[in-house]
Amino acid sequence: MTQDQSKLLAAKRATDLISDGMRVGLGTGTTSTFFIEELAKRVRSGLRLKAIATSTESERLATEQGIELTSFADSPVLDLTVDGADEIGPGLSLIKGGHGALLREKIIASAAKAFVVIADESKIVSTLGKFPLPVEVIQLAEPLVYRKLLDLGLNPMLRLVANGAVPWQTDEGNFILDCHCGSIQDPEKTAAEIRSIIGVVEHGLFLRMASMALIAGQDGVREVHPS
Numbered sequence: 001m002t003q004d005q006s007k008l009l010a011a012k013r014a015t016d017l018i019s020d021g022m023r024v025g026l027g028t029g030t031t032s033t034f035f036i037e038e039l040a041k042r043v044r045s046g047l048r049l050k051a052i053a054t055s056t057e058s059e060r061l062a063t064e065q066g067i068e069l070t071s072f073a074d075s076p077v078l079d080l081t082v083d084g085a086d087e088i089g090p091g092l093s094l095i096k097g098g099h100g101a102l103l104r105e106k107i108i109a110s111a112a113k114a115f116v117v118i119a120d121e122s123k124i125v126s127t128l129g130k131f132p133l134p135v136e137v138i139q140l141a142e143p144l145v146y147r148k149l150l151d152l153g154l155n156p157m158l159r160l161v162a163n164g165a166v167p168w169q170t171d172e173g174n175f176i177l178d179c180h181c182g183s184i185q186d187p188e189k190t191a192a193e194i195r196s197i198i199g200v201v202e203h204g205l206f207l208r209m210a211s212m213a214l215i216a217g218q219d220g221v222r223e224v225h226p227s
Helices: 005-014 029-042 056-063 102-110 141-152 187-195
Strands: 022-026 049-053 078-084 115-120 133-137 156-158 176-179 202-203 212-217 220-224
Touching: 005 029, 005 220, 022 156, 029 056, 029 078, 029 115, 029 212, 049 056, 049 102, 056 078, 078 102, 102 133, 102 202, 115 202, 115 220, 133 141, 187 202
Parallel strands: 022 049, 022 078, 078 115, 115 212
Antiparallel strands: 133 176, 133 202, 156 176, 212 220
């Protein structure tokens, strides 16, 4: 089974959690794309729901697929958010933000009664940090935040567009510093240290947020719950 086949399997399983009339948060990234496309099939078959997307990319896909979008003004509480992850560590601690949508992803996950992560088994790690930890920063403060992250030993690198000429920007117009930590031994401490830096908008550590993970592999999809 390929990685994409595993992602699709997890996405299909997640659509079983959606029932008529739900308000759903839609994630960003390759696995979430599979979920949005599979969810749209059910919508075309008569399932009624409204959704809030974590990025303009996912908004566009949902609209193209016929999924009705809503807002927090009309739907302040979501029934369920389904999103992928870049790493899944012990207790369903996560690194997210590889696609740059970490701020909206965290907002929408926090607004849901349940937050379900979908992933292939390659995303499971014993210790977070091999995948670079994204930190979203205000443009003006980027040089200052960079130095403070460097002082913390987090090895930040400014994310650039594909041609490497200019900084990559989030949907909100912020920059991202990807921290090449290698290993994050104390995610709670690291999260607090990053959050204390003036100019930081959000970081990609999602701690004590996920309700369940659906992990797909050669033996099918298994449920993982926080321990």
